[in-house]
Amino acid sequence: MELLRVTYRLEGDPSGAEARAEAIALEQTVEVPRVVAIRDAFIANEIVGRVEAIEAASDGARLATIAYPVAATALDPAQLLGVLFGNSSLHADVSCVDFDPPPSLCEALRGPRFGIAGLRALTGVGERALTCTAVKPLGHTPAALADLLRTFARAGIDVVKDDQGLADHPFCRFEARVSACLAAAEQVADETGHRVLYVPNLIGTPERVFAQLRFAEQHGARAVMVSPLLLGLPTFWELCHRHASVPVLAHPCLGGAVRYAPELLFGKLLRLYGADAVIFVGDAGRLGTPRATGAAIAANLRGAWHGLVPSLPVPGGGIELDNAAEVVRFYGRDAMLLVGGSLQVEEGRTLERSRALVEAVRKASVVS
Amino acid sequence: MELLRVTYRLEGDPSGAEARAEAIALEQTVEVPRVVAIRDAFIANEIVGRVEAIEAASDGARLATIAYPVAATALDPAQLLGVLFGNSSLHADVSCVDFDPPPSLCEALRGPRFGIAGLRALTGVGERALTCTAVKPLGHTPAALADLLRTFARAGIDVVKDDQGLADHPFCRFEARVSACLAAAEQVADETGHRVLYVPNLIGTPERVFAQLRFAEQHGARAVMVSPLLLGLPTFWELCHRHASVPVLAHPCLGGAVRYAPELLFGKLLRLYGADAVIFVGDAGRLGTPRATGAAIAANLRGAWHGLVPSLPVPGGGIELDNAAEVVRFYGRDAMLLVGGSLQVEEGRTLERSRALVEAVRKASVVS
Numbered sequence: 044m045e046l047l048r049v050t051y052r053l054e055g056d057p058s059g060a061e062a063r064a065e066a067i068a069l070e071q072t073v074e075v076p077r078v079v080a081i082r083d084a085f086i087a088n089e090i091v092g093r094v095e096a097i098e099a100a101s102d103g104a105r106l107a108t109i110a111y112p113v114a115a116t117a118l119d120p121a122q123l124l125g126v127l128f129g130n131s132s133l134h135a136d137v138s139c140v141d142f143d144p145p146p147s148l149c150e151a152l153r154g155p156r157f158g159i160a161g162l163r164a165l166t167g168v169g170e171r172a173l174t175c176t177a178v179k180p181l182g183h184t185p186a187a188l189a190d191l192l193r194t195f196a197r198a199g200i201d202v203v204k205d206d207q208g209l210a211d212h213p214f215c216r217f218e219a220r221v222s223a224c225l226a227a228a229e230q231v232a233d234e235t236g237h238r239v240l241y242v243p244n245l246i247g248t249p250e251r252v253f254a255q256l257r258f259a260e261q262h263g264a265r266a267v268m269v270s271p272l273l274l275g276l277p278t279f280w281e282l283c284h285r286h287a288s289v290p291v292l293a294h295p296c297l298g299g300a301v302r303y304a305p306e307l308l309f310g311k312l313l314r315l316y317g318a319d320a321v322i323f324v325g326d327a328g329r330l331g332t333p334r335a336t337g338a339a340i341a342a343n344l345r346g347a348w349h350g351l352v353p354s355l356p357v358p359g360g361g362i363e364l365d366n367a368a369e370v371v372r373f374y375g376r377d378a379m380l381l382v383g384g385s386l387q388v389e390e391g392r393t394l395e396r397s398r399a400l401v402e403a404v405r406k407a408s409v410v411s
Numbered sequence: 412m413e414l415l416r417v418t419y420r421l422e423g424d425p426s427g428a429e430a431r432a433e434a435i436a437l438e439q440t441v442e443v444p445r446v447v448a449i450r451d452a453f454i455a456n457e458i459v460g461r462v463e464a465i466e467a468a469s470d471g472a473r474l475a476t477i478a479y480p481v482a483a484t485a486l487d488p489a490q491l492l493g494v495l496f497g498n499s500s501l502h503a504d505v506s507c508v509d510f511d512p513p514p515s516l517c518e519a520l521r522g523p524r525f526g527i528a529g530l531r532a533l534t535g536v537g538e539r540a541l542t543c544t545a546v547k548p549l550g551h552t553p554a555a556l557a558d559l560l561r562t563f564a565r566a567g568i569d570v571v572k573d574d575q576g577l578a579d580h581p582f583c584r585f586e587a588r589v590s591a592c593l594a595a596a597e598q599v600a601d602e603t604g605h606r607v608l609y610v611p612n613l614i615g616t617p618e619r620v621f622a623q624l625r626f627a628e629q630h631g632a633r634a635v636m637v638s639p640l641l642l643g644l645p646t647f648w649e650l651c652h653r654h655a656s657v658p659v660l661a662h663p664c665l666g667g668a669v670r671y672a673p674e675l676l677f678g679k680l681l682r683l684y685g686a687d688a689v690i691f692v693g694d695a696g697r698l699g700t701p702r703a704t705g706a707a708i709a710a711n712l713r714g715a716w717h718g719l720v721p722s723l724p725v726p727g728g729g730i731e732l733d734n735a736a737e738v739v740r741f742y743g744r745d746a747m748l749l750v751g752g753s754l755q756v757e758e759g760r761t762l763e764r765s766r767a768l769v770e771a772v773r774k775a776s777v778v779s
Contacts, residue, residue, distance in 0.1 A: 073548030074574060075752030082758065085582070086550030114580065115549060121614045121641045122578040129575070129641065129664035133692055133728075180441030181483060182454030206442060207497070210490040212482065214453070246489045248649035249617040273489045273497065275643010281616035296497035324501055360501075384443030390450065 044089065045145035046110040049127055053105040054136040060097050064107035067137065068092035070130045072115050090115055106140065113144075118151035120280040120316065141307055144315060146349065154351035156283065157290040157319045159377055162355050165265055165290065166201045166240050171408030172371045173379035174199075174401055175357060176386055178224065179206035185215055189223035191393070195386070196231035196239035198397030202379060203228075204268050205244035207294040217243075217255055225263050242266045242292055249278050253286050265289055266319075270296035276316055283317030292357070293318035305336050310343025314354045322381055325358025325374070334373065341374055357381050364399050371407035380404060412457065413513035414478040417495055421473040422504040428465050432475035435505065436460035438498050440483050458483055474508065481512075486519035488648040488684065509675055512683060514717065522719035524651065525658040525687040527745055530723050533633055533658065534569045534608050539776030540739045541747035542567075542769055543725060544754055546592065547574035553583055557591035559761070563754070564599035564607035566765030570747060571596075572636050573612035575662040585611075585623055593631050610634045610660055617646050621654050633657055634687075638664035644684055651685030660725070661686035673704050678711025682722045690749055693726025693742070702741065709742055725749050732767050739775035748772060 051067060053060050065077075072092045073080045081087040092111040100106050116123045128139040144152070157165075166173060176195055178188040188209075195203045203224075211217040221243045232238035243264050245255040252274060259267055266289050271279035273296055283291050293313045309323040321344055325337035341356040359381030362370050370380055386396045419435060421428050433445075440460045441448045449455040460479040468474050484491045496507040512520075525533075534541060544563055546556040556577075563571045571592075579585040589611045600606035611632050613623040620642060627635055634657050639647035641664055651659050661681045666673075677691040689712055693705035709724040727749030730738050738748055754764045 072576065073550065073752075074576060075548045076756055079752050079755045080548055080550075083550060083555075086548055090548070090550035114582070115576070117578040117580045119578050119615050119619070121616065121620075121638075122576070124641050125576055125578075125614070125638065125664050129638070132665050133663060180443045180448055180454060180458070182441065182448075182451060182458035187451075208440065208442060208483070208490070208493055210485040210487050210493075212485045214482070246493070247487050248489065248645040248653070250649060250653065251487070252489075252645075270489075270493065270497070273492050273643070273645070275641070275646050277616040277620075277641070278643050278646050281618060285616070285618065295501060296493050297500050384447050387447045388444055 045113040045147050047113045047116060047126065047145060047148060048095065048108055048110050048143040049139065050106055050108045050141040051131065052100065052138045052140045053107055057099070057103065057105050060105035060107060061094070063137075064094045064097055064105075064109065067107065067131050068094055068109045071109070071126055072111060074130065113148055116148065118148060120152060121277040123148070123152070124276060139307060142311065144349065149315065149349040149351060152280065152315050153284055153317060154315055155317055155319045155354050156352070158352035159345070159355045160352070161290055162266070162320055162379075168201055170376060172374070172376050172404050173201045173355070174404050175202040175204060175379045175381045176200055176397070177204050177206045177381070177383055179209070179384065181206060181208045181212070183215065185219040185223040188215070188220055189227040192224050192227045192239070192241060193231055194394045195397050196228060196237060197235060198394050199237055199401040200239060200397055202240045202242060204242035204292065207244055207246075207268070207270050207296045209244050210246045211251070211255075218258055221259055221264065222262055240266055242268045244268045244294070245282075246270065246273065249281070252278065252282060256282065256286055260287075260289060266292060268292040268294055270294040271313060271316065271318070272297040276312070280316045290319035291317065292320040292322065294322050295324065306339040306343055310340040311348075314344055314348070314351060318354050320355035320357050320379060322357040322359050324360040325356070325370075338373070341378065345377055353377070355379055359383065364396060364403060367400055367403040368407035371404055376408050413481040413515050415481045415484060415494065415513060415516060416463065416476055416478050416511040417507065418474055418476045418509040419499065420468065420506045420508045421475055425467070425471065425473050428473035428475060429462070431505075432462045432465055432473075432477065435475065435499050436462055436477045439477070439494055440479060442498065481516055484516065486516060488520060489645040491516070491520070492644060507675060510679065512717065517683065517717040517719060520648065520683050521652055521685060522683055523685055523687045523722050524720070526720035527713070527723045528720070529658055530634070530688055530747075536569055538744060540742070540744050540772050541569045541723070542772050543570040543572060543747045543749045544568055544765070545572050545574045545749070545751055547577070547752065549574060549576045549580070551583065553587040553591040556583070556588055557595040559755075560592050560595045560607070560609060561599055562762050563765050564596060564605060565603060566762050567605055567769040568607060568765055570608045570610060572610035572660065575612055575614075575636070575638050575664045577612050578614045579619070579623075586626055589627055589632065590630055608634055610636045612636045612662075613650075614638065614641065617649070620646065620650060624650065624654055628655075628657060634660060636660040636662055638662040639681060639684065639686070640665040644680070648684045658687035659685065660688040660690065662690050663692065674707040674711055678708040679716075682712055682716070682719060686722050688723035688725050688747060690725040690727050692728040693724070693738075706741070709746065713745055721745070723747055727751065732764060732771065735768055735771040736775035739772055744776050
């Protein structure tokens with residue numbers, strides 16, 4: 044029987060850890076008292092989770108590993124989330140910190156379709172770290188955003204994504220924005236030979252998101268971005284594996300990483316569901332994630348894992364010109380640096396600042 | 412200009428609260444430094460959030476209220492989540508504790524279609540609290556679940572839902588389960604005159620969920636349940652307002668309520684999105700929510716709020732025969748008691764225990 048192993052961190056009194064882990068094993072599968080669950084042999088043997096190990100974390104909290112028969116997940120992207128952390132997420136003193144999917148689950152969910160190699164092929168960047176920024180802020184017209192994209196493209200930035208807050212606003216319609224930015228990218232490609240990868244942000248309910256995807260693909264977009272935690276992971280999965288023919292970048296918006304460990308959510312879950320590139324808070328910048336967490340996320344995204352294609356780590360949040368080289372040295376070449384508003388802080392000097400970023404990443408990649 | 416007001420709780424050093432609130436106001440809208448945002452008058456005046464108030468909570472944490480121009484949300488169910496708590500959810504020391512939507516947002520999102528009155532009409536329960544339990548555990552065959560449903564129906568339970576862990580498993584297919592349970596409900600209605608409201612659980616990616624809904628409605632289901640946090644709130648919204656013609660119950664699975672305040676998530680957000688009934692942890696049972704939180708959730712679901720139809724509060728998690736009357740006294744008649752596995756703990760006495768629950772709720776409702 045294939046097992047899905049999940050590790051939970053239990054805060055509070057360690058003496059109760061075994062009973063609490065046992066309660067989680069029931070809660071996440073049958074959600075009835077043990078006496079009810081064990082009346083039926085099939086349920087007792089092939090559905091109920093089993094506590095496999097309880098260990099002490101360095102701070103004294105307990106780490107409980109529970110093995111669930113994979114059958115409980117129905118190999119379904121939504122049901123999997125329920126088994127991982129559904130009702131137990133309601134316990135304030137429990138967090139879900141790691142999981143290990145068996146082969147059948149990896150086959151069902153599939154992971155990235157393009158991953159690092161696909162994104163390197165698409166951008167033509169072979170050997171160095173990639174650069175990325177966003178057209179923003181929200182409130183600009185499509186023409187103003189396209190102007191900004193032209194500036195970044197002329198500076199040699201590899202990937203320019205929409206800000207994740209660019210939706211379908213009356214003052215900046217999705218279709219107008221995507222058309223303008225795609226045309227701007229082509230214009231700079233004709234001028235300079237550098238075809239920036241423009242990545243539109245899709246957002247909305249499923250019918251809107253799938254319609255936005257069709258529009259973007261039909262008009263020449265070669266990649267798209269969504270915030271999987273805004274859309275919901277099951278919608279994200281369906282987008283990746285039933286609708287999209289281009290790579291999909293994942294934005295961490297709403298991924299408040301306290302209850303799912305960030306290494307799990309950004310490093311494993313998004314890769315398993317199909318993100319070709321995952322944006323995460325990878326630096327001690329404005330969102331304050333420890334560097335060790337960033338390193339662990341990147342390791343999870345790129346490491347050998349059940350034969351899944353590696354996802355491209357995209358550290359962001361606090362990367363500036365001054366520390367870009369250090370970020371490349373830290374994450375290595377198989378990474379994409381996402382630099383945001385700091386490219387725009389000096390009015391009239393966005394092109395120069397963007398060029399300086401490109402140069403810093405190129406240099407750091409050569410020596411890294 | 413219509414404003415969306417959102418309150419955040421800021422842990423940690425109060426002296427930095429103003430600067431942190433200001434940073435949130437930028438992060439949730441333009442996500443660029445202020446110097447970039449204010450270059451454009453439209454962006455400065457009609458997009459950027461403004462800190463309206465910073466107050467001290469009873470424990471010394473700061474409560475910051477930020478007013479966002481509603482235009483930033485694009486009146487879209489996914490973008491709204493981004494504006495409420497998107498990137499700021501990544502700050503471990505920030506939680507989103509309240510929000511107040513302006514009229515245009517309520518009109519766009521619409522809230523419950525049926526609500527308390529619709530569920531009372533559907534169940535024929537006029538004046539008392541309603542009773543609810545679940546067919547479970549996962550692992551049973553459709554026939555075994557239908558047997559259990561017959562038992563609960565004969566006992567007079569008003570609503571029997573699927574356990575939220577019942578998906579489309581090879582050993583218990585969605586279609587077979589729903590058909591068997593609907594037929595069982597009709598059988599008992601013919602026998603006794605009491606037509607229990609059977610509520611199938613829908614789960615999966617959007618295409619699967621919408622197909623399950625069509626099957627359920629075509630085969631006579633008069634209500635359905637989903638876990639909005641598993642599906643993603645935008646998919647939940649589309650289900651309620653674009654697909655479903657029957658009431659939708661919301662299950663709290665994966666709603667780990669620590670970063671969104673539970674009063675906000677279960678009391679307001681799910682109502683705004685369209686839940687006709689909201690299951691929440693409303694008792695000091697196995698999931699340990701304080702009673703004051705349950706009371707606040709129920710008040711938010713039922714209270715007058717922007718003209719939205721009231722949602723039916725469904726406290727669950729720890730309700731047993733012994734405390735059912737107390738729960739009715741606490742939540743009043745406009746509530747539905749969700750009792751789970753405890754009805755099944757005495758083998759062979761599920762009918763008697765269910766009847767005792769029904770009787771306890773009837774009696775308590777008369778005096779409450």
